[in-house]
Amino acid sequence: MSALSTTLTRPALLTFTMPIVAVLGACFGFVTGNIFGQPWIGFLVGAVIGAALTFVLAQVPQISRWKATWGTSAAFGAAGLVFGGAGGLVGGTVVGLCLGWFAAWIGSGQYRAGVPIYYTAGQTLWHNAFLFIAGLVFFFLVAPLVPVMWLSFNADDFFTFTPEMLAFKAEGYSLKHYRNFFSGGGEPVKGLLFGSVIGAALGAALQLLPDAERSFGKIIVLAIIGALIGVVVGKMWGLAGAEWMTPLKNSLIIAPFATLISVSLGTLAAIGLSQSHVPFRQWIMAIMISPMIVPLIISATGMFFFYAPLGNWLEANLGLSQSFVGYVKVILAHAVLGVPFVIITVTATLVGFDNSLTRAAANMGANPVTTFFRVQMPLILPGVISGGLFAFITSFDEVVVVLFVGSAQQQTLPWQMFTGLREQISPTILAAATILVTISILLLTTVELLRRRSERLRGLSPG
Amino acid sequence: MRKLHIVSAVSTLGLMAGLAHAGGHMASDMTLVSWGGAYQQSQINAYTDPYVAMNSGVTVTWDESSAEAVAKLRAMNEAGNITWDVVDVVAADALRLCDEGLAMEIDANDQLAAAPDGTSAEDDFGDLLVGDCFIPQIVYSTTFGYRTDMVPAGAEAPNDICDVFDLETYPGMRALEKRPINNVEWALLCDGVAKADVYDVLATEEGQEQALAKLDTIKDSVIWWSAGADTPQLLADGEIFMGSTYNGRLFAAIEEQGQPIGMMWDAQVFDLDGWIIPEGLSDERKARALDFVYFATDTQRLADQAKYISYGPARLSSAPLVGQHASLGIDMAPHMPTDPNNAANTFLYNYEFWADYRDDIDAKFQAWLAQ
Numbered sequence: 132m133s134a135l136s137t138t139l140t141r142p143a144l145l146t147f148t149m150p151i152v153a154v155l156g157a158c159f160g161f162v163t164g165n166i167f168g169q170p171w172i173g174f175l176v177g178a179v180i181g182a183a184l185t186f187v188l189a190q191v192p193q194i195s196r197w198k199a200t201w202g203t204s205a206a207f208g209a210a211g212l213v214f215g216g217a218g219g220l221v222g223g224t225v226v227g228l229c230l231g232w233f234a235a236w237i238g239s240g241q242y243r244a245g246v247p248i249y250y251t252a253g254q255t256l257w258h259n260a261f262l263f264i265a266g267l268v269f270f271f272l273v274a275p276l277v278p279v280m281w282l283s284f285n286a287d288d289f290f291t292f293t294p295e296m297l298a299f300k301a302e303g304y305s306l307k308h309y310r311n312f313f314s315g316g317g318e319p320v321k322g323l324l325f326g327s328v329i330g331a332a333l334g335a336a337l338q339l340l341p342d343a344e345r346s347f348g349k350i351i352v353l354a355i356i357g358a359l360i361g362v363v364v365g366k367m368w369g370l371a372g373a374e375w376m377t378p379l380k381n382s383l384i385i386a387p388f389a390t391l392i393s394v395s396l397g398t399l400a401a402i403g404l405s406q407s408h409v410p411f412r413q414w415i416m417a418i419m420i421s422p423m424i425v426p427l428i429i430s431a432t433g434m435f436f437f438y439a440p441l442g443n444w445l446e447a448n449l450g451l452s453q454s455f456v457g458y459v460k461v462i463l464a465h466a467v468l469g470v471p472f473v474i475i476t477v478t479a480t481l482v483g484f485d486n487s488l489t490r491a492a493a494n495m496g497a498n499p500v501t502t503f504f505r506v507q508m509p510l511i512l513p514g515v516i517s518g519g520l521f522a523f524i525t526s527f528d529e530v531v532v533v534l535f536v537g538s539a540q541q542q543t544l545p546w547q548m549f550t551g552l553r554e555q556i557s558p559t560i561l562a563a564a565t566i567l568v569t570i571s572i573l574l575l576t577t578v579e580l581l582r583r584r585s586e587r588l589r590g591l592s593p594g
Numbered sequence: 595m596r597k598l599h600i601v602s603a604v605s606t607l608g609l610m611a612g613l614a615h616a617g618g619h620m621a622s623d624m625t626l627v628s629w630g631g632a633y634q635q636s637q638i639n640a641y642t643d644p645y646v647a648m649n650s651g652v653t654v655t656w657d658e659s660s661a662e663a664v665a666k667l668r669a670m671n672e673a674g675n676i677t678w679d680v681v682d683v684v685a686a687d688a689l690r691l692c693d694e695g696l697a698m699e700i701d702a703n704d705q706l707a708a709a710p711d712g713t714s715a716e717d718d719f720g721d722l723l724v725g726d727c728f729i730p731q732i733v734y735s736t737t738f739g740y741r742t743d744m745v746p747a748g749a750e751a752p753n754d755i756c757d758v759f760d761l762e763t764y765p766g767m768r769a770l771e772k773r774p775i776n777n778v779e780w781a782l783l784c785d786g787v788a789k790a791d792v793y794d795v796l797a798t799e800e801g802q803e804q805a806l807a808k809l810d811t812i813k814d815s816v817i818w819w820s821a822g823a824d825t826p827q828l829l830a831d832g833e834i835f836m837g838s839t840y841n842g843r844l845f846a847a848i849e850e851q852g853q854p855i856g857m858m859w860d861a862q863v864f865d866l867d868g869w870i871i872p873e874g875l876s877d878e879r880k881a882r883a884l885d886f887v888y889f890a891t892d893t894q895r896l897a898d899q900a901k902y903i904s905y906g907p908a909r910l911s912s913a914p915l916v917g918q919h920a921s922l923g924i925d926m927a928p929h930m931p932t933d934p935n936n937a938a939n940t941f942l943y944n945y946e947f948w949a950d951y952r953d954d955i956d957a958k959f960q961a962w963l964a965q
């Protein structure tokens with residue numbers, strides 16, 4: 132391919148590059164003109180600017196595409212700054228970036244770089260249109276998050292882009308919604324110190340085990356993990372009635388326990404159902420999966436009437452407190468919702484599992500429990516972990532069941548977001564959403580990096 | 595390996611025991627139900643913070659579920675598991691809950707505080723003690739706010755309820771609540787019906803048609819809201835020119851958030867909001883709930899709430915104690931819906947009429963909305 136792309140030629144300026152870039156410029160001009168109430172004047176001006184830009188770039192064919200792109204962006208940004216202040220600077224930079232990149236891309240003939248040299252104009256157009264559509268899909272998936280994150284720094288108490296925000300003035304922005312989110316709660320600093328010390332001590336103790344590999348890195352990693360857990364636990368310690376920290380704490384209590392139960396039960400169920408001698412396998416499977424298919428509101432109503440007498444019985448006969456029983460009810464209900472995910476992912480990994488391995492283990496004298504933990508579990512672990520992640524997210528994101536089964540003492544984060552959105556429309560919800568998105572991204576990135584690292588260490592992939 | 599499992603099992607058990615202990619003392623937990631937002635914050639500041647300061651060891655959990663209090667209490671009652679201790683509801687809901695036996699009957703003189711001058715609680719609350727279960731807290735009103743910067747040039751700021759229906763002078767979107775109550779009264783009032791006859795007319799089939807026909811004239815310019823926070827948000831966005839909502843929400847948007855919004859008090863509709871205690875609590879919890887309500891509805895506490903939000907206290911004896919806003923330092927009296935300047939033309943929510951006609955007019959209204 133690279134041999135072919137060296138023969139790129141610059142297309143005709145007047146009949147090809149100029150009209151195309153002018154059209155894009157006209158589109159940008161139309162949008163910009165709309166802001167000032169003059170869309171069609173903007174359209175014309177935009178077309179002229181687009182055409183002029185291609186003309187200028189055509190005079191300096193020797194500079195690289197990236198220099199052309201950033202140069203245009205800087206020029207447009209400067210023009211925006213002169214005419215529209217800070218808001219104009221950002222708008223101009225973005226528009227300049229798009230238009231400059233596009234003009235350089237079209238003008239240098241680079242648009243044919245990705246296709247074989249024998250492609251017709253129509254095929255090339257489709258190739259690039261396809262890439263464009265793919266980019267658009269990506270854009271529509273991610274773009275809705277941008278205003279959420281942006282608005283979370285609003286200085287106002289409304290979901291409104293104020294003129295100050297749009298002009299990028301400092302007084303339009305504040306961190307008060309983040310302060311509001313984190314308000315209340317105990318001693319994160321103490322928790323950090325305790326957690327890191329305990330983590331480091333645990334790491335050091337592990338070094339003393341007879342068959343441990345000696346490594347200083349492990350102590351550091353455990354100390355960091357301990358510090359992270361310590362911050363969270365310290366912050367949650369002795370917490371009562373904080374608007375956002377209490378729901379977060381409830382979510383962090385409920386989701387791990389529900390995940391633990393779903394993973395244990397779901398894995399066992401999947402292993403059982405993969406045995407060919409189990410009768411009515413399809414039917415049992417269908418029933419186990421049903422919480423995923425039955426509308427949530429119906430499951431939730433059923434669970435409400437199912438768990439209420441159970442809770443009353445626990446309170447009356449075992450003397451447990453109302454709030455403890457409430458947690459048990461929500462954890463059990465969420466575990467039921469998480470089980471199907473675990474069953475599905477573990478069943479999928481079991482398809483590739485070779486049953487002669489368990490027979491070999493038995494042949495060597497291992498009992499079924501040892502066989503399960505030493506032979507089967509390590510091989511199906513990826514399925515178990517991804518099922519567990521799904522179960523965790525299901526519980527962490529769940530609002531309908533907890534509204535029915537739980538009481539206010541088990542108010543989870545989604546519950547708080549739901550009622551907050553309905554009753555007060557406060558941007559603190561946006562701050563919470565931004566924090567959750569950031570944590571999810573960090574978590575998934577870490578898991579992916581660790582996975583790659585372990586694959587590399589095990590020699591499964593070259594790099 | 596086995597050792598590790600035993601360790602983890604033991605630690606799990608220990609954790610569960612710890613959880614059980616943490617929620618141990620029953621009567622010290624109290625779940626209050628309210629509406630969220632600035633209103634709930636005013637209750638926290640005026641009622642629960644001082645209450646917890648006086649009764650250390652009491653923990654208060656808030657549930658923002660007043661909007662669906664009736665449905666949820668019915669379900670809880672059916673399941674035999676009441677998780678709420680004190681519930682903030684509007685008077686109409688309190689009457690329904692009382693009729694259905696879901697709320698506890700209250701003897702005002704016996705179970706509520708007397709005024710400082712010795713006036714009995716019954717006389718101090720006066721007419722506001724509607725039904726046998728309702729413990730009044732505040733008088734609020736549903737009224738209109740408008741964008742001051744969107745008033746058309748040359749026109750006066752809207753000051754008449756019929757300006758809502760005047761699309762020529764005041765073009766732009768309006769926000770009205772997605773239910774017939776208040777809207778049909780306003781429509782009839784602006785369709786030539788005298789204020790005294792509104793409910794007589796509304797009781798007839800033709801009267802209901804007439805009200806909907808009047809609303810039809812602005813239907814295309816109306817955004818229908820269902821939560822009290824909707825209208826302030828829409829006003830702040832400039833998506834509507836004017837809209838109805840609770841006066842305290844508008845006060846917060848104007849004075850605390852500094853939004854360019856004005857109040858139009860004409861034909862505001864007064865309503866009551868207060869506490870009920872659910873029927874079927876254990877004795878310990880009932881005692882705690884009654885103790886809290888006794889404290890939270892005394893003269894000083896009701897006056898304190900008005901420092902944080904512009905709703906009128908329900909006791910006559912609280913009115914003279916209403917002072918300045920806690921953080922803004924402005925006089926609260928002129929912002930009260932009951933202030934003489936604001937209360938020139940008012941309605942009181944008609945409990946008897948709406949108890950009889952609500953289902954019928956609701957159905958017609960919803961059908962009209964869907965057309």
